[in-house]
Amino acid sequence: MINTAKEQQLALCPQCHKLNDLSYIADKEKKLRCARCHGKFYQRKPNSLQYTLAWNIAALIAFIPANLYPIMIIYSLGIGDPSTILSGIGQFVDQGLYPIAVIIFTASIIVPLLKIIGLFLLVYRVYTGVRLRPDKHSKFYHVLEFLGPWSMLDVFVVALLVAVVELGFVTSVAAGPAINYFTLTVIFTMFAANSFDPRLLWDKKQSIDGSKEENDK
Amino acid sequence: MKNKQLIACQQCDALYDKPELKQGQSAKCVRCGSVMAERKVDFIERSFNWSLAGIVLLMPAILLPIMGVTLAGQYNNASLLDCILVLIDRGFFMIASLVFLFAIAVPVVRLLGAFYITYSFKFNKLKPSLLSFFRAFHYLDNWAMLNVFMLGIVVSMYKLIDDTELSVNMGLMAFILWLISSTMASISLDPDYIWQELEDNFID
Secondary structure (H helix, E strand, O other): OOOEOOOOOEEEOOOOOOEEEOOOOOOOOOOEEOOOOOOEEOOOOOOHHHHHHHHHHHHHHHHHHHHHOOOEEEEEOOEEEEEOHHHHHHHHHHOOOHHHHHHHHHHHHHHHHHHHHHHHHHHHHHHHOOOOOHHHHHHHHHHHHHHHHHHHHHHHHHHHHHHHOEEOOOEEEEEOOHHHHHHHHHHHHHHHHHHOOOHHHHHHHHHHHHHHHHHHO | OHHHHEEEOOOOOEEEEOOOOOOOOEEEOOOOOOEEEEOOOOHHHHHHHHHHHHHHHHHHHHHOEEEEEEEOOEEEEEEHHHHHHHHHHOOOHHHHHHHHHHHHHHHHHHHHHHHHHHHHHHOOOOOOHHHHHHHHHHHOHHHOOHHHHHHHHHHHHHHHHOOOEEEEOHHHHHHHHHHHHHHHHHHOOOHHHHHHHHHHHHOO
């Protein structure tokens, strides 16, 4: 079994990666300050699962209006044509631009949903310890973390189109209310991923293995 | 002190003896496979030069128009800054401030931060305040989205190319170069080495 920093009364600072010796700090509940960078840190993120769950639920709620309301409205000769995230993707499919349709579909639908469902799953696995595979699950977590910012794609596209297509009565583009909700979804999923502490996966695994060995004896 | 010769994996908390790394080598955790420590080659020079290039490109990338459209004899173009100004004009304050944060403020602060840190190391002007400065620098790690904005430019070009006459302006060139230099500046930086040096100089 591998030694962890926690067992040795050491704790890693998340900013500067210094190993801090906690054995001489009596009051563990007090806010800890890193000896090197003086930043706040914890041995494990406190209430990590609860925070992840809360941000996740918020993201899920914001995701509903994000898909129902139009994300942008294209005005052409004074007539407005609203499109939602999904209908915008549909237009690309109609035009035969499949690669772009796939990119937008991935960034705006698959990635947020995958993040929300994936984090729910990780929280559940850590909480119950059922079929916990820390090696697989921590890799999965890193994929989720990496993908997060790419969901902002649609927001940037709308921002660009609104600014570029500004030809008065002939044609113009306006942003729709969905863009606010969609941005909130992305921000909330990023907070959710940041709140999750992958070290909990390994902690849980080790405590399960430990109790198994005791039972065998 | 027992913790001087030890290092812990950031992802799974496994504890190891501190490896002696030469430039260009990295140490991986045997349990979860993530990189724990790395010595980057000649990073002060490289990161300094890339961030200097990024600072030169900063103004053109933000202010020059990225692309323009022509339809029925009318022409309009927009720069990165215009995107934000138009959004404010239309009342989308939250989106405007977030686009400003992710596509301008955070990348600019990171770039200036990388420049300041490598400048201080290059010319040996280390100050104790660098400790808290460099810590703040790390909080911004996840929030720079220039690469996503670049993909946004490509997608909006595809959206416009069918119905309008699309023209590409100098701003796009400047933006791409800015993206490259700021990405290179942050990946060539070696935070472990910087922290170790700062600690040896100002703590103990």
